[in-house]
Every structure is written in C-alpha cells, then in structure tokens.
Amino acid sequence: MPLTQTSPIVRSPRSLREAWVALAGLSAVFLFEMLDNSILNVALPTIGRELHASTTALQWVTGAYAVVFGGLMLAFGAIADRFGRRRVMLVGLVLLGAASLATAFVGTATELIAVRVAMGVAAAMTTPGSMALAFRLFDDDGLRVRATTLISTVGLVGLAVGPTAGGLVLAVAPWQILLLVNVPIAALAFAGVRAGIAADDPADLHRDPVDVLGAVLGTATIVLALVAPTLFVHEGTGSWTPWAATAAAVVAAIAFVLRERSATYPLLDLKLLARPLVSSGLAYKAAAGLATAGLGYLVTLQLQLDWGWPPALAAVGMLPQVVVLVAGGSLVSPFVRRVGLDRAAWLSSAAVVSGLAVYAVLGRLGYVWVALALALVAAGLRVVGVVAGVNVLRGLPENRTTIGAALVDTASEMTSGAGIAAAGTILAALFTGSIATANWTAAQTAQFRDAVTIAGVTLTVVAAALVAFGIVRTRRAA
Incomplete structure (x- = not known):
C-alpha cells in the first residue's frame, strides 16, 4: 500500500x-x-x-x-x-x-x-x-x-x-x-x-x-503616487513636473485596474477589495495615515515658523504624541476585548479625525489645543494601527494574507504622502513670499494661520469621509 x-x-x-x-x-x-x-x-x-x-x-x-x-x-x-x-x-x-x-x-x-x-x-x-x-x-x-x-x-x-x-x-x-x-x-x-x-x-x-505586467503597472502607480506629492511640496503648483507625475500616476492606475480585471491570474484580485472587512480596514488605515501625516507636518511648521520655537523645543512639543503612542500599547487589548474588533476600528479612527478637527479649529489659540490634538490622534492611531490591519487579514482568504498586509501598508504610505502634499499645496497657494524667511509681516502671519486652518479642515473632511465609508462597510460585514 x-x-x-x-x-x-x-x-x-x-x-x-x-x-x-x-x-x-x-x-x-x-x-x-x-x-x-x-x-x-x-x-x-x-x-x-x-x-x-x-x-x-x-x-x-x-x-x-x-x-x-x-x-x-x-x-x-x-x-x-x-x-x-x-x-x-x-x-x-x-x-x-x-x-x-x-x-x-x-x-x-x-x-x-x-x-x-x-x-x-x-x-x-x-x-x-x-x-x-x-x-x-x-x-x-x-x-x-x-x-x-x-x-x-x-x-x-x-x-x-x-x-x-x-x-x-x-x-x-x-x-x-x-x-x-x-x-x-x-x-x-x-x-x-x-x-x-x-x-x-x-x-x-x-x-x-x-502577473508580471500587473506588478509593473502596480509598482509604477504607487511610485508615481508617492513621488508626485513630494514634487508638489518642493516645486509648487506652478511647475509642470508634479502635474505630469500625477497624470502619469492616474494613467498607470487605470491601466493597472484594466489589467487586473482582464488577467486570468491577476496580481491583485480586485474582488478581494470589495469584501467589507477589507475595504473598511483599508479606509480606516487610510484615514489615519492622512490625518497623522498632515497633522505632523502642520504642527512642525507652526511651532517653528509661526511661534518661533527652536528645533529642540519643537521636538519637545511633539512629545504628547510620542508618549501616547508608546505608552498606549498596554490599553489596546483591553479596549478591543471590551468593544470588539469592528467597533474598536471605527472608534479609534473617529478619535484620529476628532484630534485633527481640534487642531484645525482651535490649534491657533495655544499649545494646549495642539497637545490635545496630538494626544487624540496618537491614541486613535495606536488602536487603529493594530485593529484595521487585523480586520483586513480576517477578511481575506488564508492564501492572500501577505498581499493583504501589503495593501494595509501601501494605503498608509500613499495617504501619508497625500496628506503632506495637500497641506503643503494649500500653504503654497495662500502664503505670499518664502515661508522659511524670518520676521514675517502681519499679513504673512495671518495668511499662514488661515492656510493652516483651511488645510486642517480639508484633511478632516477627507479623513471623516473615509471613516464614514469604513463604518458603512463594517455594518455590511456584520
């Protein structure tokens, strides 16, 4: 036998x-x-x-x-x-x-x-x-x-x-x-x-x-999407280079989607993205990446350029975020056990958006509001950084878990770049003169503060929309 x-x-x-x-x-x-x-x-x-x-x-x-x-x-x-x-x-x-x-x-x-x-x-x-x-x-x-x-x-x-x-x-x-x-x-x-x-x-x-062609198109899409925000920040909206990179990213993305829909063995089965746990987890992760990167960029500029803090003091000013991120690890598991994975995901994402909203509306009034915003965003990020990824992997077949983890990281990387680019573009559009020069005029100070408020509100609205989409998808999964 x-x-x-x-x-x-x-x-x-x-x-x-x-x-x-x-x-x-x-x-x-x-x-x-x-x-x-x-x-x-x-x-x-x-x-x-x-x-x-x-x-x-x-x-x-x-x-x-x-x-x-x-x-x-x-x-x-x-x-x-x-x-x-x-x-x-x-x-x-x-x-x-x-x-x-x-x-x-x-x-x-x-x-x-x-x-x-x-x-x-x-x-x-x-x-x-x-x-x-x-x-x-x-x-x-x-x-x-x-x-x-x-x-x-x-x-x-x-x-x-x-x-x-x-x-x-x-x-x-x-x-x-x-x-x-x-x-x-x-x-x-x-x-x-x-x-x-x-x-x-x-x-x-x-x-x-x-799927070699799919891999090439997917890689090109992500690389161009990551390079374009940097070009917007460093070269400004008046240059043709960032717009060309953005257009190329869009073309590559469309070609990637068409390829994955027609390929017999696609690199990424787009049907997986339609699964409620997957799409909701990616939305939460994207919202957190957008809010965290945008807030960090704006606060750093505000502390050093608007308030005149030296770099060492500005680093100390970011400590509320660091302390909550590191110390909050012991609270993640008890919180998840109490409310469940799905509720923990949207509640923590909502905390990130709330922190960004606090900064957008009240951040110019004093450091206490900046510290509160940093702490709220860090607390939400500490939970959603774990739970959103776990939910995505829960929603995938067992033989697709690594590409699922890659999707989570890619969503965070791309929206982080988008958050910085959006904030930088709004600042460049509203601030006249060189932002790095000392001794701003009263008009420049007002322009900077208005730009920070508008950028903060814009990022809050986009992040909130992503969280709302995630909540709808989570309820569908339930």
Whole structure:
C-alpha cells in the first residue's frame, strides 16, 4: 500500500510566551522599519558635509528608500503568497544585512542612495510579511491583536528614541554606525523567524503564475503616487513636473485596474477589495495615515515658523504624541476585548479625525489645543494601527494574507504622502513670499494661520469621509 505524504500538523501557540522566539524576530523586523528613517534624518547635515551632497541628493537619501519600499510592497506581497512568506522574509533579511554592511564602504552620495534603494527592496520583502506571519501564527483573534500590538510597540519605541539615539551616536562615532546598526537587527530577526516560525506549508500557498505586467503597472502607480506629492511640496503648483507625475500616476492606475480585471491570474484580485472587512480596514488605515501625516507636518511648521520655537523645543512639543503612542500599547487589548474588533476600528479612527478637527479649529489659540490634538490622534492611531490591519487579514482568504498586509501598508504610505502634499499645496497657494524667511509681516502671519486652518479642515473632511465609508462597510460585514 503506497504511503501518502501529508503536511505535519503544527499546533498554534496558546500564548505569546509560547511564541516568544518568533515574536522577537518579527518585532526586530518592525523595529528596523520604524528606526531606519527616524535615526538617519538626524545625520543628514553630517552626511551632506562629508559626502559633499547637494540638497536634492540628501532628499533622495531618505526619499529613495521610501519610494522603493512603498512601490514594491504590493508586488512582494503577491510573490510571498505564492512562494512562501517565511522564505521571502528570510531572503529580504539577508539583503537588509548585506546592504547595511555596505554602508561602511560608501564614499559618495550616489553610492549611499544605491544602498538605500537596496534597503527599500529589503523592507518591501520583510515588512508586510511581519504582520502576515504574526496573524497566521495564532488562531485566536485576541492573541493576534496582542501579538500585533507587541510588535508595533517595539517599532514605535524605535521611532521615539531614534532621533535622540542618533544624535548621541553622532557625538562619538561616524554617521555610518547609524545604518550599520541594522546588521545585528537583521541577524536577530533572521534567527527568530527561522527558529520560531515553521516552514511554509505548500497547502497554504497558491501557485497562480505571477502577473508580471500587473506588478509593473502596480509598482509604477504607487511610485508615481508617492513621488508626485513630494514634487508638489518642493516645486509648487506652478511647475509642470508634479502635474505630469500625477497624470502619469492616474494613467498607470487605470491601466493597472484594466489589467487586473482582464488577467486570468491577476496580481491583485480586485474582488478581494470589495469584501467589507477589507475595504473598511483599508479606509480606516487610510484615514489615519492622512490625518497623522498632515497633522505632523502642520504642527512642525507652526511651532517653528509661526511661534518661533527652536528645533529642540519643537521636538519637545511633539512629545504628547510620542508618549501616547508608546505608552498606549498596554490599553489596546483591553479596549478591543471590551468593544470588539469592528467597533474598536471605527472608534479609534473617529478619535484620529476628532484630534485633527481640534487642531484645525482651535490649534491657533495655544499649545494646549495642539497637545490635545496630538494626544487624540496618537491614541486613535495606536488602536487603529493594530485593529484595521487585523480586520483586513480576517477578511481575506488564508492564501492572500501577505498581499493583504501589503495593501494595509501601501494605503498608509500613499495617504501619508497625500496628506503632506495637500497641506503643503494649500500653504503654497495662500502664503505670499518664502515661508522659511524670518520676521514675517502681519499679513504673512495671518495668511499662514488661515492656510493652516483651511488645510486642517480639508484633511478632516477627507479623513471623516473615509471613516464614514469604513463604518458603512463594517455594518455590511456584520
């Protein structure tokens, strides 16, 4: 009698403690994503001096990473669902370690940008997988929320301490150390994922051919959509370049949709986006990304340019957001248990929109209102950042979870860029003269404050519409 080969049955962990090795590895992945740009931004002036880099080159040191990371997440999410989430993540971690190690040999700004591009590719291979693997590690939704909260807390701690740690390191060591620190982080993540997560079960993957044309069109759409907001902010609405990039993004998006609707094996089955849990989760995540990025951009300009705070004091002024993001992790799971996943998603999204509305209407009246707005947005973001992603993955087939996580990250990245672009465009349209000059006239001060109010209200209305759409879709799911 012939023997049939069956996949081994792997019992799901019954607590976070049982899965600590895997969670340590996945937390290290998210730590890299959050720590990377925050710690590097502090070193940009030093990098510019030592590498004789132009302003444009310095912008691309951080921008190249963000654009490549955002542009490739969808493609690598689809690849991971076909060829193995664990396998793709391990390859990405090796690439991350190698690219970070190459920093030690960088001698020009061009070489550093090339290193940042490679790190962006590695981030696109690893970051969506961290959420997908954490979701699949457990069968219980409560444990999934707790695991995702733990992973995001580690990353947010990195985001909070990154600038301070980077400044201290620069006082005693060369700037290359700030990127070389990714080498031990990648090694820790590799060891944790390899030892703590079972190899991919072929039954949990799908073998549809890769939609290469769809991947190219999807990547082009996202890259152009991420580049266009930056061009609007830096070149203004009077330049043809940002409008050309926007038009190209729209054309690429239309071509991508047409391709995915007609392809036998699409990169992204658009029917998945119509699922209520998926569409509502993406709407909540998009609203949070739009509000958070727009608020951070406006508050930073207000504190330093309008109120005249020095950069160090302005950094202290952002502390309410940092404290709530880091300390609020312990409250996420109790809150979700009390109100449920669906209500937690829309309530937290509504808190983000409320914080933005407080800033738009009352922010000009004093710092206490700015601090309240920052705290409200951070509290809502702390919950929705976990719950919206879990809801999206709950609404997808098991063999599509990584592309689902990639969709969540892509929605956040694109709306963050849109939030900054919208705020920057409104400021550029209403403020006369150079906004960076000192000693504004009374008319310029009034223009700035009116522009901040209009930008804040505009972002609030758009974010509220996204949340309202999410609530409607959530009720349909129920």
